[in-house]
Amino acid sequence: MLAYTIRRLLMLIPVLIGMSLLVFSIVHLIPGDPAKTILGEKAPPEVLDNMREELGLNDPLIVQYKNYMVGLLTGDLGRSIKTKAPISQEIKPYLAATIELTFFAMVFAIIIGVNAGIIAAWKHNSWFDYIAMLVALIGVSMPVFWLGLMEQWIFAQKLNWLPSIGRANILNPIKPITNFYIIDSILAGNFTGLKEVIKHLILPSIALGTIPMAIIARMTRSSMLEVMKSDYVRTAKAKGVKEFFLIYKHALKNALIPVLTVVGLQIGMLLGGAVLTETIFAWPGIGKYLYDAISMRDYPVIQSGILVIATMFVIINLIVDLLYSAIDPRIRYR
Amino acid sequence: MSQLEISNDNQVYVNTPNDPSPLLEVWRRLKKHKLAMLGGAIIISFIIIALFAPLLTSYPYDGAVLEDRFLPPLSEGHIFGTDDLGRDLFSRIVYGAQISLRVGFLAVVGSVIIGTILGLLAGYYGKWIDMLISRIFDIMLAFPSILLAIAIVTILGRSLTNALLAIAIVNIPTYGRLVRSKVLSLKEEEFVMAAKALGMKNRRIILHHLLPNSLTPVIVQGTLGIATAIIETAALGFLGLGAQPPTPEWGTMLADSKDYIQLAPWTVVLPGISIMLVVLGFNLFGDGLRDVLDPKMKQ
Numbered sequence: 001m002l003a004y005t006i007r008r009l010l011m012l013i014p015v016l017i018g019m020s021l022l023v024f025s026i027v028h029l030i031p032g033d034p035a036k037t038i039l040g041e042k043a044p045p046e047v048l049d050n051m052r053e054e055l056g057l058n059d060p061l062i063v064q065y066k067n068y069m070v071g072l073l074t075g076d077l078g079r080s081i082k083t084k085a086p087i088s089q090e091i092k093p094y095l096a097a098t099i100e101l102t103f104f105a106m107v108f109a110i111i112i113g114v115n116a117g118i119i120a121a122w123k124h125n126s127w128f129d130y131i132a133m134l135v136a137l138i139g140v141s142m143p144v145f146w147l148g149l150m151e152q153w154i155f156a157q158k159l160n161w162l163p164s165i166g167r168a169n170i171l172n173p174i175k176p177i178t179n180f181y182i183i184d185s186i187l188a189g190n191f192t193g194l195k196e197v198i199k200h201l202i203l204p205s206i207a208l209g210t211i212p213m214a215i216i217a218r219m220t221r222s223s224m225l226e227v228m229k230s231d232y233v234r235t236a237k238a239k240g241v242k243e244f245f246l247i248y249k250h251a252l253k254n255a256l257i258p259v260l261t262v263v264g265l266q267i268g269m270l271l272g273g274a275v276l277t278e279t280i281f282a283w284p285g286i287g288k289y290l291y292d293a294i295s296m297r298d299y300p301v302i303q304s305g306i307l308v309i310a311t312m313f314v315i316i317n318l319i320v321d322l323l324y325s326a327i328d329p330r331i332r333y334r
Numbered sequence: 335m336s337q338l339e340i341s342n343d344n345q346v347y348v349n350t351p352n353d354p355s356p357l358l359e360v361w362r363r364l365k366k367h368k369l370a371m372l373g374g375a376i377i378i379s380f381i382i383i384a385l386f387a388p389l390l391t392s393y394p395y396d397g398a399v400l401e402d403r404f405l406p407p408l409s410e411g412h413i414f415g416t417d418d419l420g421r422d423l424f425s426r427i428v429y430g431a432q433i434s435l436r437v438g439f440l441a442v443v444g445s446v447i448i449g450t451i452l453g454l455l456a457g458y459y460g461k462w463i464d465m466l467i468s469r470i471f472d473i474m475l476a477f478p479s480i481l482l483a484i485a486i487v488t489i490l491g492r493s494l495t496n497a498l499l500a501i502a503i504v505n506i507p508t509y510g511r512l513v514r515s516k517v518l519s520l521k522e523e524e525f526v527m528a529a530k531a532l533g534m535k536n537r538r539i540i541l542h543h544l545l546p547n548s549l550t551p552v553i554v555q556g557t558l559g560i561a562t563a564i565i566e567t568a569a570l571g572f573l574g575l576g577a578q579p580p581t582p583e584w585g586t587m588l589a590d591s592k593d594y595i596q597l598a599p600w601t602v603v604l605p606g607i608s609i610m611l612v613v614l615g616f617n618l619f620g621d622g623l624r625d626v627l628d629p630k631m632k633q
Contacts, residue, residue, distance in 0.1 A: 011472075014469055014472070014473075015469075015472050015473055015476050018469065018470070018472075018473030018476070019473055019476050019477070022473065022477075022485070023485070025489070026485055026488055026489055029489045030488075030489060137614065137617065137618070138610070138614065140617060141561065141610050141613040141614040141617050142610055143565050143568055143569065143572075143585075143606065143609050143610065143613070144569075145568075145569060145572050145585075145588065146588060146602075146605075146606035146609065146610070149588065149592055149595060149602055149606070150602075150603070150606065152595070153595045153596070153599060153602070157595070157596050268478065269478060271478050271481075272478030272479060272480040272481055273480075275480060275481065275484070275573075276480070276569055276572070276573070279573065280592075290484075291573065294484070294488065294573070294574075294575070295574065299488075302485075302488055306477070306481055306484070306485050309477075309478065309481055310476055310477045310478070310481065313476065313477065313478055314476045
């Protein structure tokens with residue numbers, strides 16, 4: 001296991017270098033003068049010069065890349081053109097907001113997806129099975145941004161049940177400590193605030209979690225159907241194990257292995273979906289940060305935003321792989 | 335491919351004239367797959383709508399008539415109503431079908447061609463070629479696909495063509511890896527070894543033996559890939575990075591009309607349903623095709 005972990009970590013190095021090169025080239029591959037692209041054609045020459053200097057565009061490319069890498073390794077992600085603040089500082093609360101959202105989206109996806117899949121397999125070919133699989137099919141075909149808009153329209157604007165944008169009630173702000181609002185509101189003993197935070201989480205979590213939920217449900221169902229056919233389940237049934245325990249204890253344990261891979265893959269995918277979901281729900285996460293930077297042409301933020309999300313994505317995938325090989329040792333030898 | 339039949343065990347058989355055509359056999363099995371047929375019907379309906387767009391619509395997609403703003407669906411002459419500029423929503427959705435289908439199809443064709451070539455080279459030649467290509471794939475797959483597409487469009491500039499290019503580039507590794515792993519297993523097959531032993535040129539082995547035998551998974555993945563490409567096009571359009579107004583691309587339409595959702599919900603509901611339906615069609619058909627063509631998934 002240790003050797004495998006080390007090998008996987010070493011394989012990460014070229015990937016990370018390649019990622020940094022790709023992200024680095026975002027500014028340098030813009031056709032024409034990046035300073036002009038950022039500031040517009042009409043910017044006065046001295047302002048353009050300043051911008052070029054600020055972006056380090058006057059040095060040779062190789063020096064620029066070296067400086068960029070040295071910066072990255074010392075935790076310097078550059079400065080935002082718009083706010084002038086160091087991105088590594090600015091990005092922290094956004095990062096926490098995204099992690100909070102993806103966590104709840106995944107909790108939603110797993111709880112509903114796994115259970116729907118189990119029941120669909122248990123009551124194979126029943127109306128529940130058909131409806132669940134129909135919903136799952138529609139779920140995987142749903143554009144996440146449209147689902148978000150529909151939720152806002154129905155549950156926030158028409159029915160007025162839940163807030164449609166933001167992380168918390170502006171009238172009852174949460175004092176940031178860890179920037180995870182659920183934790184912060186508990187730490188501050190602000191329980192009305194906690195209620196508000198949870199309310200704000202519901203719609204975006206459902207929007208973001210729907211596609212993974214659908215995929216997890218389909219995977220759980222087919223995996224359960226497979227396991228239910230196996231001899232040991234039949235033996236357990238013959239011994240008179242109650243159906244509930246047969247399903248949730250005996251069959252589920254083995255059925256969950258392939259589901260776990262899918263779950264891992266989906267956590268990574270959620271980070272991509274987060275860009276769209278956060279834009280719609282004005283969720284101040286890293287996706288929204290990136291979206292705003294794109295519309296402001298704030299290239300250093302675009303670079304760093306993409307790099308941070310991609311790094312998280314790679315790390316999550318690595319953890320999932322390692323966990324998976326710990327659960328099922330056969331994986332390592334493939 | 336007319337005389338070659340690819341069977342489930344990766345062997346190639348030469349058809350005698352009495353054998354049913356392999357395509358016919360696939361069709362026979364596909365016909366029994368109800369969901370695949372439903373998906374196929376959805377796809378064909380959208381293709382017909384797209385092809386006959388000028389005949390189906392009586393308004394131009396960009397004809398703004400300000401006094402007709404926000405007419406609800408089923409208004410006179412406007413079956414889907416009108417949008418914030420008084421443009422006929424039905425015309426826009428119908429022309430939007432043209433855009434989505436074309437972009438989805440072209441993007442997939444682009445990634446399939448490049449991915450297949452790279453996959454064949456990496457799988458067949460191995461060594462440093464494989465190292466290089468596989469590492470590039472690893473790096474590309476290290477980004478969530480929509481994010482990599484955003485990065486590419488940021489570099490190339492915002493337009494529908496660049497969105498198409500970005501989506502095509504982003505999906506190359508999916509097909510590349512698929513073909514590479516297929517070629518790796520095919521290389522160990524006797525018919526490939528026999529071809530080598532007979533002194534057949536590499537180029538001929540790749541084009542005549544490896545390529546036709548690796549196409550099945552690519553076709554399945556490509557069908558599902560059109561669904562993904564259509565959603566990604568709409569997502570880029572929605573973020574303002576794809577088609578620019580007044581182009582009636584569905585995602586761009588959603589971005590334009592999302593602020594009027596309370597006033598004119600149909601301007602948001604209908605383009606969204608169109609995206610979902612066409613994506614559902616390709617997902618259903620692709621799933622069915624996999625059930626029919628992929629022996630591992632078959633009951």
